[in-house]
Amino acid sequence: MSESKSYSVGELGSEQPVTTQYESTPFKKARHPEPYRFEVNLVAEAHTKQKKTGVVSVNIPGFSPVKLYCDEQPPVGDDTAPPPLAFFAAGIGFCLMTHLTDILTARKIQVDSLKLEQRICFRTNLGHMREHGYMTDGGCDMVETHVLIESPEPEERIKDLLNEAEGACMAHYALRNPVPWSTRLVYNGKEAISRSG
Numbered sequence: 001m002s003e004s005k006s007y008s009v010g011e012l013g014s015e016q017p018v019t020t021q022y023e024s025t026p027f028k029k030a031r032h033p034e035p036y037r038f039e040v041n042l043v044a045e046a047h048t049k050q051k052k053t054g055v056v057s058v059n060i061p062g063f064s065p066v067k068l069y070c071d072e073q074p075p076v077g078d079d080t081a082p083p084p085l086a087f088f089a090a091g092i093g094f095c096l097m098t099h100l101t102d103i104l105t106a107r108k109i110q111v112d113s114l115k116l117e118q119r120i121c122f123r124t125n126l127g128h129m130r131e132h133g134y135m136t137d138g139g140c141d142m143v144e145t146h147v148l149i150e151s152p153e154p155e156e157r158i159k160d161l162l163n164e165a166e167g168a169c170m171a172h173y174a175l176r177n178p179v180p181w182s183t184r185l186v187y188n189g190k191e192a193i194s195r196s197g
Contacts, residue, residue: 006080007079008069008080009069010067010069011066011067012065012066013055013064013067015055016055017043017055017056017057024041024059025059026059036060038060040056040057040059042056043055049072049077050070050071050072052070052071052084053069055067069081070087071083085120089118091171092120092145093118095171095172096116096165096171097114097116099164099166099168100114100161100162100165103161109157110152110153115148116146116147116148118143118144119142120143121140122139122140122141123141125137126138143175147162149162180197181196181197182194183195
């Protein structure tokens with residue numbers, strides 16, 4: 001008798017993420033020609049070893065909150081859920097595919113098959129340099145995306161589809177452009193670090 005492994009990605013959340021350090025912005029409908037502005041809010045919590053849970057939600061009405069599970073591989077984790085970078089990579093690919101399918105539907109572009117293959121190369125010295133006294137360091141070296149489309153449409157129309165989708169994809173925008181960021185550390189109820197760039 002084989003023992004099946006429990007592996008979870010997520011489930012429908014029962015409530016919206018509850019933030020304590022900022023107030024979520026209510027969604028407002030835009031007026032032409034202003035763009036829609038919305039936010040994705042996440043509240044995450046660490047558990048034993050590398051297990052983490054998070055509730056994430058888009059503030060646009062109609063989106064349900066989702067409870068996600070996250071872990072790492074042994075020996076630091078138990079491989080009970082995807083690692084954080086898997087969610088990151090999937091989010092980038094799925095976001096582009098959302099824009100591709102939305103645009104081809106709106107423009108009535110016939111597509112018989114749409115697939116995406118993506119490779120993201122990361123680097124870290126976690127696990128082999130700390131024992132030599134180095135601080136943990138990491139980075140991202142490359143994002144490579146391959147969009148595979150089978151269609152009877154003219155090639156220029158499919159090129160225009162990809163160009164518009166890449167221009168509309170907020171995840172790809174964040175990868176290609178400097179985005180304002182900030183990080184705060186609240187230690188025992190007191191702000192200990194506040195930096196931005």
